[in-house]
Amino acid sequence: MSDQTAPEPKAEPFEPKVVAFCCTYCAYTAGDLAGSMRLEYAPNVRVVKILCSGKIDAVLLLRAFEDGADAVYVAGCNIGDCHFLEGNLRAIRTVAYTQHLLREIGLEPQRLEFFHIPASAGPLFAQRANEMTERARKLGPNPLRSRRTERAGGKLQRQPDPHPPLPEAKLGRLIRHEERMAESQTP
Amino acid sequence: MIVAERKPLEQIEGMIEGMQKILVAGCGTCVAVCMAGGEKEVEILAAQLRMRAKLKGIQRTVDEITVTRQCDREYLDQLAKYVGQYDAVVSTACGAGVQFLAERYDDKIVLPALNTLFIGVAEGPGQWSQRCMACEDCILDQTGGICPMTICAKNLLNGPCGGTNHGKCEVGDDRDCAWTLIYRKLEKLGRLDYMRKIQPPKDYSVMTKPGRYSHEAYEEAEKKEDKE
């Protein structure tokens, strides 16, 4: 999805760009397997490895579209197989929520999807990659894509907090009056 | 804490129609915890506004900043360097924060991105419920720590209405009847005598808006200064 990928020569047929966020333990491993099985799948898919599908974030998904991806999917383990127990459940929720955000913006929510791809499922990995590429082809180019070279928005302005939290937070810690009195009396 | 929800994008779009430079200003306290207006939600809203503008072919810059709180002047001062560069500031603070921001930068258009809902608690991930109406005369000591002013739809003070229904409220099965909860709690605590006492009508005069409060410590100090 980076900017150095081939600038589309005019009049060439539309080649979708698909971003796949794959979790390390299942989907990414399945991708490896697909490779070693020499399975062919759509070259349109750019795989981004993330530790766990639960790490995915609405902001990250929106950014992918903002930067011009035609379709994006998050791939995690089967239900019950998540290395971090419920990361994939969170990812499913995040994807559903981001679909809502896309709908609000006016972008087809079908451009975003979640898939379960177990580590042993090399062929499924290839199938999903083709499926999503096909879907993107049908939906046509992401309307934001043509201008992808303009970096989205301005720069993030963030000031350092002039009131940083106290080094030792007292929040959530029981302070017994007696103990504190004793403490204050020790020299 | 204050619980709020993000307004629909369409509504925010309507507010900034025709404006080119937008600063989305987040608040890192209550609304960050309830996932409505913290740093991350600011990023999401700003991204949405930018994408929306591109889709519509509109020229628009959307920048982001999140401060610790918008209900304290010192944090608002952090925006001073920037607000001048924007046509409008879209604040994702609660209604109080938006007003304070608008007051601090009173020649700037300041717009609300949230609907402020209530004072409440986190029931579970992504779920909040109202617990207090700020009635200025707390009676939780009489009611086993369950607020009839808030949890009871009719803010009844003397026991359940005729609509109480197997522990649910007549307004809907998704709501507990406050007075069934209070009864069970007081029974458990052995303090049903609290419930037998007739509660007088609420004194609404103390709730005359807008509420004001100054801490005793500061009041005392002021009095002293006045004398001197």
Add this chain to the structure above:
Amino acid sequence: MASNNGSAFRKAFETKDFVVTAEIGPPKGTDISRMVEHIEALKDVVDGLNVTDNQSSVMRISSLAVCRVILDHGGEPILQLTCRDRNRLALQSELLAAWILGVRNVLCLTGDYISVGDHPQAKPVFDLDSVQLLQTVGMLNQGKDLAGNDLEGGTDFFAGAVVTPEADPIEPQMIKFQKKIAAGARFFQTQAIYDVDNFKRFMERAEADGVKIMAGIVLLVSPGMAKYMNKNVPGIFVPDALIEEMAEAPKGKRLEAGIRIAGRMIRQLRDEKLCHGAHIMAIGKEECVPRILEAAE
């Protein structure tokens, strides 16, 4: 039956063993001809006529105006007053207005929540609750308002309240019932009852010496209505036997069955001296009340 001095309804409890009231629902709109027919048909067969106050949060003619219409036709009205639509000022001025118009009885209610009615967007008031409203009536009766100011002429209302014998859980309901008595309720009209044995148990635990209890009787018109109430109306329980009895009646005779059931229950309540009276709610079928009373003989 109406008198300009005391409450004829209160007197009925002194002179009769079993007092009967019925309910008049004000119409939505200004055509009161049908309502007046009902008033005419009922005023001499019952001891008092309740007038509902924007019942079920549906906007209608005010209870007070209809109470006056009842007085004009020679009936004894019972003003129902809810806390939903008026704050304490409006409630008190309504009570004073009722008194000067000749209304002597008031039934103090919390009122249904606003969202169940036809103006769900309205602001619900609930400044007072029913217990506090009863206290307010007590104050007016002592010649003072709720803030303790002296009145130029007070009231002498016969105040009542409601109770739900089938409430679940029952304990908080009983606590509130006792508070209502302490706050000055002198008569109670209950939520509809259909199971007389349950009602007996309620009366045993009620410890309601000195107050008059009138059992609520709602006319059944179909087995469907009974099932609907069981499912949807809190505090109403229709036993299966009654639902069957309704279902067994041939179509077209179901209203007769409902009248028979209501009459039979009133007879049992009266003959076994289970309570001091009955309050008949024949919602939309007010003309059936005389027949219910005949069936109770």
